[in-house]
Amino acid sequence: MSRLHDMGARFGDGPVVPDFGQEPVFKEDWHGRALAVTLAAGSLGQWNLDVSRHARECLSPVDYGSFSYYEKWISALADLLANQGVLTSQDMIDAVATPHPLAHRAMRSENVAAVLAAGGPTDRKVTSKPKFQIGETVCTKRAENRFVSGGHTRLPQYAERSFGTIVAHRGAHVLPDSNAHGLGEAPEHLYSVALLAKDLFEHPEHPEDEVILDLWESYLKGADDVKA
Amino acid sequence: MSQSNSKKLGELMPHDHHDHDHAxxxxxxxxxxxxxxIETVLTRKGLIDPAALDEIIDTYQNKVGPQNGALVVAKAWHDDTFRAALLADPMGVxxxxxxxxxxxxxxxxxxxTPDTHNMVVCTLCSCYPWPLLGIPPSWYKSDAYRARSVREPRAVLAxxxxxxxxxxxxxxxxSTAEMRYLVLPMRPKGTEGMTVQDLAKLVTRDSMIGTGFPKDPA
Structure with a gap:
């Protein structure tokens, strides 16, 4: 049903180790290189943010569990380059210096500031009206991609099939479940939904605490649509 | 070589129905x-410019970081009109x-506020407001923080x-979507009359994630 990345609320992890702002931005030189190579390769335009997130999630459970953060990035980047047809595995082994048809798209140093400053907004104009209103009770659906078995979704399993309250409407945003699989942006209204800790967990730390998630309209049902 | 690459480009269809190959x-x-x-093969194919990589690293190492968020917070503490505008239209401000x-x-x-303490996590990956806080620290990206913050935030805060x-x-x-959150911490006592620059020095990165408080004035 789920993958290892969907770890919210799981048991068994040890303490969090704060750095109180003392840790360098990149603890190792290769961390910075891994981030930079990934961003630069992304600007070739052969995948979107949702495709790249899904590539990291598709690392095997053994790899996902044992790789450090930037190892996940760099390994998923290799997988993306192969799966999106940019390089073959053999290309990666041989590393032959031959021009690539996408070379004209390579991010140049003089463009870096502009590319990073431009970002990639995901809000889109839609003609449909939001189905849910602020203050309305909703219920989350099952945390699974409805287009692709094992596909990308942004509803965590700990928050599936739970009641919550709409606290904000964020406009319409690209739907990751579709966009991660080449099925188009399919923008939908996005809401911030408050779920009470006591509704989510058998043993909440404090009954009044809450978790707020940003959820797309198709992740939600109206309270009236939920069978008693 | 370029011919086989062209052929591959013609097949740029994502693989939707199976888990990806693990190249x-x-x-x-x-x-x-x-x-x-990877850097070597991409450079040799002309797909990345090593100077661009240096520029990206320099941006996040030296230019973009929690000092940006701290300025936003300090200005909000310093000026009620700014604070009201920030809360009403955060992105615009x-x-x-x-x-x-x-x-x-x-x-x-x-x-x-005294009634509500906000804290930010991304349980599914490590989403973080880069232009305001920079690259997230290791603990923010750790399994322990991602797993535990939603179920036992008070234990994590401790x-x-x-x-x-x-x-x-x-x-x-x-942060399950592309919304990013900046916590506006409560202004510490004893900071009346301080300048924006001095207030900004009290704003810690963790106080803007919700895992810390601002520093007290010296």
């Missing part, structure tokens, strides 16, 4: 060497200060030395 297995397993191998960009395209500012009264509700924002 990374052909690369060296030592992570620094793995990065080097933040963009005006020049802190728009990658991983900060849609930002909301959530204000701590590991940061933060204890909240029972009367304060904890509101954990799990």
């Amino acid at each position: 990374h297995a052909v690369l060296p397993s030592e992570p620094a060497l793995r990065v080097k191998a 933040i963009a005006e200060l020049g802190f728009y960009g990658r991983q900060g395209e849609h930002v909301d500012v959530v204000e701590n 590991e940061f030395g933060v204890t909240l009264p029972e009367t304060t509700k904890v509101r954990v924002w799990d």
Whole structure:
């Protein structure tokens, strides 16, 4: 049903180790290189943010569990380059210096500031009206991609099939479940939904605490649509 | 060579129905060497410009970081009109200060009060407001923080030395979409009359994630 990345609320992890702002931005030189190579390769335009997130999630459970953060990035980047047809595995082994048809798209140093400053907004104009209103009770659906078995979704399993309250409407945003699989942006209204800790967990730390998630309209049902 | 590449470009269809192949297995397993191998092949094919990589690293190492968020917070503490505008239209005000960009395209500012303490996590990956806070620290990306913050935020906060009264509700924002959250911490006592620059020095990175408090004035 789920993958290892969907770890919210799981048991068994040890303490969090704060750095109180003392840790360098990149603890190792290769961390910075891994981030930079990934961003630069992304600007070739052969995948979107949702495709790249899904590539990291598709690392095997053994790899996902044992790789450090930037190892996940760099390994998923290799997988993306192969799966999106940019390089073959053999290309990666041989590393032959031959021009690539996408070379004209390579991010140049003089463009870096502009590319990073431009970002990639995901809000889109839609003609449909939001189905849910602020203050309305909703219920989350099952945390699974409805287009692709094992596909990308942004509803965590700990928050599936739970009641919550709409606290904000964020406009319409690209739907990751579709966009991660080449099925188009399919923008939908996005809401911030408050779920009470006591509704989510058998043993909440404090009954009044809450978790707020940003959820797309198709992740939600109206309270009236939920069978008693 | 270019012919076979053209053919591959014609087949640029994502693989939707199966888990992806794991090409990374052909690369060296030592992570620094793995990065080097990918950087080398991409550079040799003309797909990346090594000078662009240096520029990206320099941006996040030296230019973009929590000092940006701290300025936003300090200005909000210093000026009620700014604070009201920030809470009403966070993105407009933040963009005006020049802190728009990658991983900060849609930002909301959530204000701590005596009744509500806000704390931010991304349980599914490590989403973080880069233009305001820079690259996230290791603990923010750790399994422990991602797993535990939604279920036992108070236990996690205690590991940061933060204890909240029972009367304060904890509101954990799990950034599951492209919304990014900046916590506006409560202004410390004894800071009346301080300048924006001096106030900004009290704003810690963790206080803007919700895992810490601002520093007290000296």
